[in-house]
Amino acid sequence: MGGSAVIAGNVISGLLLGGMFALCALGLSLVLGVLRLVNLAHGVFLVVGAYAGFYWLHETGIDPLVGLPVIALAAALVAAPVYRLLIHPVMGRTAEAPMMTTFGIAVILENLFVLVFSADTRSIETSYSTAALTFLGVTVPRIYLIGFVISVSAILGVHWLLERSAFGRDLRACAQDPVAAATVGVNVTRVQMATFALGAACAGVGGTLTGLAFAFTPTSGPGYLLNSFAVVVLGGLGDVFGTLIAGIAIGMLQSLGGMVFGDGYRDLVALVIFLLVLVVRPQGLAPSRR
Amino acid sequence: MNRAIGVFGLICLVGALLAAPNYLGDYPTEVLFRLLIGVILAEAWNVLAGETGLVSLGTSSAVGLGAYVMIGLLNFTAVPIGVAIVLAAVAGALLAILAAPGLMRLRGLYFTVGTLSLAEALRLVMINGERFGGATGLFLNRDSPRMATLVRIAVALLAGAWAALMVARRSRIWVTLRAVRDDEDVAAQMGVRSFRVKIAVFAATSAVMAAAGAVQALKLGAVEPYGMFGLGWSVNTLAMAVIGGLGEPLGAVIGAAVVIVSGEWLSDYPQAHLALTGVLLIVVTRFAPRGIAGLSGILWAKLRAHRRPLS
Numbered sequence: 292m293g294g295s296a297v298i299a300g301n302v303i304s305g306l307l308l309g310g311m312f313a314l315c316a317l318g319l320s321l322v323l324g325v326l327r328l329v330n331l332a333h334g335v336f337l338v339v340g341a342y343a344g345f346y347w348l349h350e351t352g353i354d355p356l357v358g359l360p361v362i363a364l365a366a367a368l369v370a371a372p373v374y375r376l377l378i379h380p381v382m383g384r385t386a387e388a389p390m391m392t393t394f395g396i397a398v399i400l401e402n403l404f405v406l407v408f409s410a411d412t413r414s415i416e417t418s419y420s421t422a423a424l425t426f427l428g429v430t431v432p433r434i435y436l437i438g439f440v441i442s443v444s445a446i447l448g449v450h451w452l453l454e455r456s457a458f459g460r461d462l463r464a465c466a467q468d469p470v471a472a473a474t475v476g477v478n479v480t481r482v483q484m485a486t487f488a489l490g491a492a493c494a495g496v497g498g499t500l501t502g503l504a505f506a507f508t509p510t511s512g513p514g515y516l517l518n519s520f521a522v523v524v525l526g527g528l529g530d531v532f533g534t535l536i537a538g539i540a541i542g543m544l545q546s547l548g549g550m551v552f553g554d555g556y557r558d559l560v561a562l563v564i565f566l567l568v569l570v571v572r573p574q575g576l577a578p579s580r581r
Numbered sequence: 582m583n584r585a586i587g588v589f590g591l592i593c594l595v596g597a598l599l600a601a602p603n604y605l606g607d608y609p610t611e612v613l614f615r616l617l618i619g620v621i622l623a624e625a626w627n628v629l630a631g632e633t634g635l636v637s638l639g640t641s642s643a644v645g646l647g648a649y650v651m652i653g654l655l656n657f658t659a660v661p662i663g664v665a666i667v668l669a670a671v672a673g674a675l676l677a678i679l680a681a682p683g684l685m686r687l688r689g690l691y692f693t694v695g696t697l698s699l700a701e702a703l704r705l706v707m708i709n710g711e712r713f714g715g716a717t718g719l720f721l722n723r724d725s726p727r728m729a730t731l732v733r734i735a736v737a738l739l740a741g742a743w744a745a746l747m748v749a750r751r752s753r754i755w756v757t758l759r760a761v762r763d764d765e766d767v768a769a770q771m772g773v774r775s776f777r778v779k780i781a782v783f784a785a786t787s788a789v790m791a792a793a794g795a796v797q798a799l800k801l802g803a804v805e806p807y808g809m810f811g812l813g814w815s816v817n818t819l820a821m822a823v824i825g826g827l828g829e830p831l832g833a834v835i836g837a838a839v840v841i842v843s844g845e846w847l848s849d850y851p852q853a854h855l856a857l858t859g860v861l862l863i864v865v866t867r868f869a870p871r872g873i874a875g876l877s878g879i880l881w882a883k884l885r886a887h888r889r890p891l892s
Contacts, residue, residue: 329694331638381867387636390693391823391866394638398816398859402852513812517698524691555709562702569695570683 299429301546307435309542311504313535314442315497315515316522317449318490324529325466325486328378329390332397334516336491339400340366340498341507342408345415347499355415355503359441359496366495367488374487379480397512404509414506415499438500443535445496449489450531462486466529514558521565591743598736602729610728612845614800617735619837621742621793622814623821625786628746631828632758633782635685639696640790640818642703643673645810647791648798649707652719655799662726666738666795673791674784681780697815704810718805725802735796742789758782790818820858824865826872835873 319333330336343362344355351358377396381388414420417434424433453459464472465482473479501507501515518541526537541561548560598617602610622640630636647669654665684695708716725731749755760768761775769775794814798804817840825836840858847854869876 331693377863377867384870387630387634388866388870390636391819392863394819395859395862395866398820398862399856402856402859405852406850406856513697513701517694517701520694520698553709556705559702559705559709562698562705565698566683566695566702569691 296428296430298550300431301550302543303429304431304435305543305546306539307431307439307542308504308546309539310439310442310446310535311435311497311500311538312518312522312542313526313538314445314493315501316519316526316538317446317497317531317534318493319516319519320523320526320529320531320534321449321486321493322490323523325462326382326389326483327386328382328393330393330487330490331390331516332393332400333490333494333519334512334514335397335400336366336370336494337498337501337515337519338404338507338509338512340495341415341502341511342404342413343495344499344502345413348415348417354417355499356437356441359499362495362499363492367492370491371484371488374484375480378487379484382483401509401512408509410509412506412508413502415502417503420503432504434500434504438504441500442497445493446531446535449493452489453531458482458485517565518558518561521561521568524565524568588747591740595736595740599733602732607728610732612841614728614732614735616837616841617732617739618793618797619817619821619841620833621735621739622790622818623825623833623837624739624742624746625789625793626818627822627825627827627829627833629782629786630822631832632755632762633779634762635779635783636693636819637696638693638812638815638819639700641810641812641814642696642700643676643787643790644794644797644814645700645703645707645804645806646676647673647794648804648809649713649719650791651795651798652721652804656719656722662734662799666734666792669795670788670792673794674788676791677784677787678780681783685776685779685783700810700812700815704806707806707810714805716806718803718809721799721802725800728800731796731800734799735793738789738792738796745785754778754781816855816858820862824858824861824872826874826876827870829872829874829878832872832874835877839873 315337318336319330322328322330322333340362343365344358347353347358347362348355373396378389378392381392419433419437422433423430424436453462461472461477461482462485464475464477465479465486469479472482498515522534522537522541525540526533526535541564544564545557545560549557598613601613605613622644626637626640650669650672651665654660654668655662660668680695680699684692684699707713707718713719726734757768757773757778760771760773761778765775794809798809821836821840822833823836824839825834826832839861843857844851844854847857865872871878
């Protein structure tokens with residue numbers, strides 16, 4: 292086992308982790324791309340996913356991975372009325388009003404979590420959440436590989452939904468021009484609500500996977516949010532494959548950054564990338580698709 | 582005439598605030614100090630958001646920077662407190678000027694997220710940077726001034742900021758500011774350099790916030806990254822300004838009073854207080870876009886319109 296195996300392990304860990312980052316960021320990207328809404332509650336949605344996985348295991352004893360579809364569905368069913376009742380009424384006003392509302396939601400949820408679940412650090416304990424996997428002399432945490440496979444499958448699923456289904460066609464129409472979409476008979480409000488719900492479902496799954504891989508607290512939200520934002524600006528708004536590639540890039544850069552500068556700087560890497568992208572190429576690094 | 586009354590009233594108010602610590606107990610003085618810091622931060626935030634349309638979630642980066650500069654200057658140099666506060670403000674302005682090219686490349690919403698990530702980045706640098714005391718932070722190498730003195734420093738800072746605002750409101754800059762806010766493209770067509778105007782406001786408000794952070798650090802006698810660069814500053818400042826009323830002259834005062842006083846009532850349940858702040862934020866955004874100040878203005882106008890036929 293030389294230094295090269297450690298470096299390879301780090302790079303591959305980063306790559307696998309990046310797949311999870313991409314799923315975590317996908318909802319933020321879709322909501323931003325379709326609704327032109329900065330969802331500041333997205334980080335808290337990820338924390339919701341982590342707690343959902345934690346209590347799923349705690350209450351049912353069934354593997355959280357089995358519960359993922361249930362968590363996704365529940366997240367979507369809760370998010371849809373939240374959008375319809377709280378966010379949609381202020382959508383037509385200034386750009387700040389809906390963002391401020393999502394910020395209020397984030398503040399409320401984060402503090403309710405501290406009150407209800409306590410500020411304790413939690414982690415979802417399963418047989419595979421701490422186990423290592425060695426392949427060709429390279430060691431990575433097993434949960435990273437599981438998370439990567441599930442995340443990429445989910446992302447491909449969302450891609451298929453957007454490209455092949457009637458809902459996806461409506462969604463793409465609303466992203467391009469909501470007024471024109473409404474003129475030809477698309478129910479824009481319903482598409483927006485469904486997009487928000489879809490984003491929350493992705494966050495639910497991504498949050499559970501994150502909770503399996505890392506410890507979390509009720510106040511993890513802002514960190515998750517900023518990490519997701521770095522992925523979104525790098526990948527381009529509403530671009531599913533761009534998000535996947537950007538997530539993997541950021542995962543690998545974080546791993547390398549942590550290896551070179553020390554673990555404390557891991558989170559800083561994403562923030563620096565985010566700020567640099569804003570300066571250098573605010574339209575995102577991916578070439579625009581349409 | 583109205584203006585003279587306004588200036589006279591303000592001078593009386595400042596005098597009353599300067600004298601207040603002599604007549605108040607320890608606890609009310611402490612609350613008054615918090616209120617003053619809150620008003621200063623919310624006022625600065627309100628000017629930035631109300632006049633340029635830039636919604637910042639990075640108040641903590643200016644507050645934290647000001648606090649660290651303050652403790653550093655007092656510990657390692659012989660500058661008097663007043664000068665140290667001014668230098669902390671300069672540092673806040675420099676931070677804004679350095680960050681502006683990145684943050685202001687895109688309009689509106691990206692600015693918000695950019696400021697948030699700038700604050701988090703600074704916090705991480707402070708936590709990991711041993712030179713700045715790491716996670717434990719830095720301690721002031723002398724006793725903090727008395728609470729009464731601190732209140733007076735805060736009053737002086739607020740009065741200075743208000744005076745500067747009153748002067749600025751009558752200047753050419755203010756007109757260009759309004760033009761940029763209302764329609765940036767048209768303003769640019771008319772020859773207004775919107776980018777410069779925005780940077781100037783961003784720098785000025787950041788300087789005021791950094792000065793407030795410096796005074797807060799002087800009170801605490803210590804700084805640490807989790808507190809001084811914590812999201813709490815950004816959340817509370819935004820909440821105070823929005824609940825009070827965006828762009829309303831009295832908005833910051835009303836908002837700070839609501840947030841700080843409710844915080845004192847719920848002082849045993851800080852999370853419940855923050856959650857309540859979130860609820861207020863949503864309710865005000867939905868039903869009173871110009872905040873409590875705007876709402877009371879409308880009610881007052883209705884009341885007067887109602888009474889007129891009787892008199």
